[in-house]
Amino acid sequence: MTPTSRALATAVPVAQAGFGWANARDPFIAAAWAIGLVALTITVGLALQVLAMRARSVRRERRRDAVLAAWRPVLFERVLGGAPPLPAVSRRDEDTVLLLWTQLQDGLRGDARERLNAVGAEIDAHAMARRRLARDAALDRLLGLRTLGYLGCVADYPDVALHLDDARPYLCLAAARALVHIDPARAPGDVLPRLAARGDWPVPLFATVLGEADAREVASRFRALHATVTSEQRVRLLPLLSVLDAAIGDEILRELLANADAPDVLGAALRCVRSAGLLGDVRRLCAHPAWAVRTQAAAALGRVGGPAERDVLLGLLTDSQWWVRYRAAKALASGRFGGREEVTALASGLGDRFARDIVEHALAEDAA
């Protein structure tokens, strides 16, 4: 028997036994065949879909690169004062052009921004932005808000302000920034009360945004708000001090240090002290009953104090709380209050083993 005829002879009984789709009499085998075929079809379908998505993404990427290659030199030339004609913007390239336009706005100022706005007017960026603001997708709205902000059209203010009440904090941040660009004097009045109320808003990021707003308006709104909010909200709002004029910030801090009762508020306020003008309040708080306040007072003395504060810090070296002693020792070891040997001798002179130990610890840390 040849090998071919031997294979045929074995194949016939296999088919008769029901191992073929058409001849399968056993329902389990028929079901297995069916499931196998469906799985194969789905796998092939998914593979084709992945390939199609990849091809679409490559096409989109190439188109984006082509648009950028056409737009960048023209836009750069416009930014630098030239007047080359602008390429046409098709609907599907609007996102790429608007993104390039807003990213350049982010990095530039002065005449360059005005020239970009002239380009924005030529391509009707306002209409593009309004269309994006009307869509549901967050990315569309972000681009719309950023564009409207830079265009600075006062008539857009109310629609942009509506986004301050959006549930998504990143959209609120974009809206706040746009409002500050549109009307730097009006925006603090809309942003600050929501910043106090919304625990999910990142205050330092909003502080950066408000840093571009009218400083006097921010200060007066902040001061008014401060009088009405809870102590927890006061602590949350303290990063805003970094964007206020130093004198106004000190005034608000002085008011807090003099009148606040809650140790967490006092501690947070002490962490913001950067001016020697507040030393009187800081020195007083070195005797506060809450050790967390004394700790922050010692740290503040280390930042802004001078030789006159050395005795206060030496006194804190004998505090019952390790953290207070540690912060006082770190302050003394900073070099602002005397050299290594001098500080060691002063600590030894206190006759307190813990004071001497903590100063040695702080000096060793600084030397490491």
Add this chain to the structure above:
Amino acid sequence: MRVGARSSIVIVEDDENIGELLGFMFRRDGFDTVMLRDGRSAEEYVAAGEPAAAVLLDVMLPYRDGFAVAAAIRADPRWRDVPIVMLTGRSLAADVERGRAIGVTDYVLKPFRPPALLGRVKSLIELARAG
């Protein structure tokens, strides 16, 4: 003082559009430019490449920040006298203090005015060549 003879500017900026704009602006003014996108490649370039006329350095960079790159530039005797201008979007005072110890020549706050930046870099190059 020895600075690079070619009028080339090394631009280290991770923001693609701003980096391209800076490159365009300096090329438009007759400079050659070397565009780098992160701190690591900047350090590699400094170690291997010819000294440039000036380095424009962003503070916030991937892998190694602008201060680390500036320190690497100052540590290399061939690049030691090349003016370094840092582009900073953060607190200028803090950056100036940190950069002074490293030897950063000048700072430009972001967002910036392109003509002012160009003028500043050109005068620093002239000063370096004259000095």
